[in-house]
Amino acid sequence: MKTSVNGDVKSSLGTCRSVTVTSISEIGWHDTDIILPDIEAAGGPGADQWEASWHADNAAGSASLIEVGSLDGRKHRFLLDCGWHEGYMRSRFAAAGVDGMLELSIYGLYGGLHIAPFGPLTPQQEEAIVDLQRFGFLRIVPNHCTGLPAVRKMIELGYPVLRGSGQVGSVPPLMAGHGDRVVFGS
Numbered sequence: 001m002k003t004s005v006n007g008d009v010k011s012s013l014g015t016c017r018s019v020t021v022t023s024i025s026e027i028g029w030h031d032t033d034i035i036l037p038d039i040e041a042a043g044g045p046g047a048d049q050w051e052a053s054w055h056a057d058n059a060a061g062s063a064s065l066i067e068v069g070s071l072d073g074r075k076h077r078f079l080l081d082c083g084w085h086e087g088y089m090r091s092r093f094a095a096a097g098v099d100g101m102l103e104l105s106i107y108g109l110y111g112g113l114h115i116a117p118f119g120p121l122t123p124q125q126e127e128a129i130v131d132l133q134r135f136g137f138l139r140i141v142p143n144h145c146t147g148l149p150a151v152r153k154m155i156e157l158g159y160p161v162l163r164g165s166g167q168v169g170s171v172p173p174l175m176a177g178h179g180d181r182v183v184f185g186s
């Protein structure tokens with residue numbers, strides 16, 4: 001173990017052959033001329049994003065694939081974020097070859113899942129939440145961009161949702177927030 005200049009103890013994660021980061025998508029919306037009036041109509045940048053109306057068909061998404069190659073040749077994959085617009089993200093996952101990975105066994109799900117970040121669930125969003133069961137996640141850790149209605153539905157369905165602490169101004173404690181720590185595996 002090593003100690004940093006500020007006294008934090010650092011430990012090694014081990015040795016790896018490589019770390020590859022692939023940007024699958026990095027755009028939040030398709031047309032700025034649509035999103036800016038949506039923000040303005042909601043009261044500007046300080047508006048409550050949970051109450052704001054917006055054009056969902058203008059949404060895109062942000063996702064990255066991190067692949068860690070171990071010395072023995074195994075590859076561990078981590079998909080970060082999963083976008084906002086299902087159709088757009090499906091096309092990006094297919095173009096990047098990630099769509100097949102999503103059909104494999106996946107241990108857990110973490111992040112702002114962007115299912116219902118701005119309001120009540122639509123029938124399509126409810127269907128998407130129900131469909132999550134096919135992956136058999138051992139842990140689901142949603143944060144604020146998942147949307148409270150979506151998190152409540154996951155809990156109602158008995159999914160293994162890891163709740164947050166609600167500390168340091170994170171609200172509500174139904175989802176991970178500031179200072180919460182998540183461990184996948186042992």
